Amino acid sequence: MSMTLALQRSVQATPDRIATVFHGRHQTFSEYGDRVARLAGALQSIGMKAGDRVGMLGVNSDRWLECLMGVWWGGGVLNPVNTRWSVPEIVYSLDDSDTGILVVDDHFLNRVEGIRATAKRMPILVYAGDWPTPEGMLSVEELIAAARPVEDANRAGADLACILYTGGTTGFPKGVMHSHWTLWSIGIQRLAQTPMPGESVALHVAPLFHMGGIGRALVQFIAGDTHVLAPAFDAREVMAIVERERVTDLLLVPTMLQALITHPEFDCFDLSSLKRMVYGASPIAESVLERAMEALPGVAFTHSYGMTECGGVTSNPPENHGPEGRASGLSRSAGRAGFGIAVKVVDDSGNEVPRGEVGEIIARGPNVMLGYWNKPEETARALRDGWLHTGDGARMDEGGHVFIVDRMKDMIVSGGENVYSAEVESVIARHPAVQACAVIAVPHAQWGEAVHAVVVRKPGAQLDDAVLLDHCKGFIAGYKCPKSIEFREALPLSAAGKVLKRELRERHWTGHSRQVS
Template sequence: MYLTRALHRSLQQQPDEIVTIFRGRRRSYREFCARVARLAGALQALGMRPNDRVGILAQNSDRYLEFAMAAWWGGGVLNPVNVRWSVPEVVYSLDDCDTGILVVDDQFLPMADGIRATARREPVLIHAGDGDAPAGMLSYERLIDDAAPVPDAERGGDDLAIVMYTGGTTGFPKGVMQTHSSLWCGTLQRMADTPPLKGGRVLHTNPFFHIAAIARVLMQFIAGETHVILPSFEAREVLETIERERITELGMVPTTIQMLIHHPDFPSRDLGSVQRLGYGASPISAAVLEQAMEKLPGVEFAHSYGMTESMIVTTNPPGNHGSTARAQGLHLSAGCAGIGIEVKIADAEGNEVPRGTVGEILVRSGGVTPGYWNRPEDTARALRDGWLHTGDGAYMNEQGYIFIVDRIKDMIVSGGENVYSAEVENVIGRHPAVAMSAVIGVPHEKWGEAVHAVVVLKAGAQATEEEIREHCRAHIAGYKCPKSIEFRQALPLSGAGKILKRDLRAPHWEGKARAVN
């Protein structure tokens, strides 16, 4: 299976149907596929060979989807760069997987010079905007206009399709590899549990560099549906777009659901076209879910749990959001293993634990990553005896429903974004006044969890909270920087000298049923 196969089907069966809508710009499948074939030819002319990595640093747009498909059509591998990263983080990902071509939109033009100056291999920069390309950059539209279309390379199966960077427990992002086959498998598994709506119009607001957004994109391409795209989430524009474009399905994270239903314009907008709301990326609180279901009567709610390493692990379908299922608490579970997916709750040795006992979620399926780019040791730790060790702590009830209660891996989820403590600690540790630090997640009403740092200063040294934050902002993305900082004389240590983060977290999570939010 190759990812562009979905385009060939739609081109054959519905060439004049609209595939993308972005800020009033509408393209049919006929137009979209013609542009993809020419852009693939332009990328090949710029030096892209089979399995070469090409990147994009841009907000959501129709061009983003064209570029992704053109990369695969031309035989390349997509590197969707995290738009919240700083220049050093972006350059790290480009260098790590040797990305030779980078598309940049208007929003991120100020980063172009820094990327060009510091990348180990200066990438060919393509400007994806409506105006003239800046000096030293190629025009996205001109490349398409001037290129001849090329045949689909039809790379598929175990050929690499994408490298997606996620935080690392060692403090450096890891490139999660997914093949054409694994992405196809994960997408079909999601579609089997929650079939697409016939003639659906799906609104994309989750950033396309996320696996959840990529999964949603692939589902709509396979189903031959219409993608309605916004650059990012802004509640008023989302409400206006739902009403104007008659959106049938939304994909959101708990924080954006909360912002949407509490927006002042919410009651006055006609949202009657919406049939389904899919949510995920982080646990949702009972209060937010109940409010959303009350304010969107007649809308199906569906939840899925997955990660970059495995697009889909469990699904919680609309049936589990009805009154009977809610009375059993099933709406707050992560659901059951998806179709064709094996899940077990295991101890540290990988042995399955009794039902109701907390252990680590392990998953095995065709949609699991083959590993991390150039990181054999990390791959060996994550993939053991054929099972992906997720690092999430949970228990399974007698009916097979999974309830996530903790994180075994040292990760914080803030507003749907993964933050690995080690990465933040490494940056804090570079501050000349810091002796040691520990970064934990604490409950936050809006973002679910917030990054909290506990810092020990060197003897005689001084530093303020703002100085530590400013230091962090210079090296890592804003969402990774500590929202709160406390200074201590010492950190709690185990007999082996390991920082006892559970002791640091305990006061913040006291009285809560689970240690994730």
């Protein structure tokens, strides 16, 4: 299968249906398909060959979706760049994947000089915005206008489609490789689990560089329905768009959902068009879920648990969110294995544990990644005997419902963003006044979890929170930087000299039913 087949079907069957809506711009599938075919030809004319990587650095927009399909139509591989990254993180992903073309929108032109100054291979820069084209960049609009539409390159099946960078346990991001087949499977599985009868209108608020965002876009492409795009999450603007465009489908992380239902103007907007709400990326507080279902009584809620490496793993359907599901506790589960996916909970030796006991979730299915780009050792650790090891601790009941209880890998989820402790620790350790450090997750009322650093200064060194935080901001994205810093004389160590992070976490998580939030 090829993801471009979905577009071919829409252009043929429903050419006049609205494909994208962004900032007042509406284009049909016929118009969108023509721009995609021309953009593919333009990218080929500036050097993109089959399998070459093309980066997209921009907020959600119609042009982002044109780039997505345009790269695939022309035979390339998309590198969706995390817009919250610092310049060194962006450059790492470009260098690591050998990205030869980088499309940049208005919002990130201030990153271009830093990329130019530090990238090992300077990619060809293409400007996708509404202002005059900056010096040294090509205009995407001029390229599309001058290009002739080309035939679909028809890369499909096991051909690489995209590299999605996620945090790394070694301190460097990992490029998750997805083929056309794995992406098609992710989209079909989501569509099967959350059917959309009739024409749907989906609002993309979750960033498209995330699996959550791009996965939702795949669903909409396969269904041949309308994409409405918001450049960033703003609760009031989301409600205004839902009312104006009669949005039927919305995917939010719990922090977004909480901001939406607690907004002082919530009752001022007509949200009656909403039919389906998918939430995920981090656990949700019961109080938030209860209030959301009360505030949006006509909406079917679904919880999706997954990861960049495979899209969805389990799905908790609307029926588990009703009175019976809440009374039985099933509303607090992550649901059962998704369609076409096998899920087990295993011990350290890979043996399935008895129902009710805690172990690691592993998954197998056509949606699982090909591996990590240029990281064979990390790939081998994650993919064992055909199973993807998630690093998440959970228990499974007799009905196959999965309950997440802990995170076995050293990762923090803050506002739906994954932060690997090793990556933050690596940056903190670079400061000359730091002797040792450990980074842990602590509960946070708004973001679910927050990054907390425990630091040991070198003897005689002077270092305070503000200085260390400024240091971190020079290397990593703001959401990865510590929200709180604690200085100690020493870190608790095991007999083998390993930092005992459970001891560091203990006082912060006392009284919580699970060790993730």
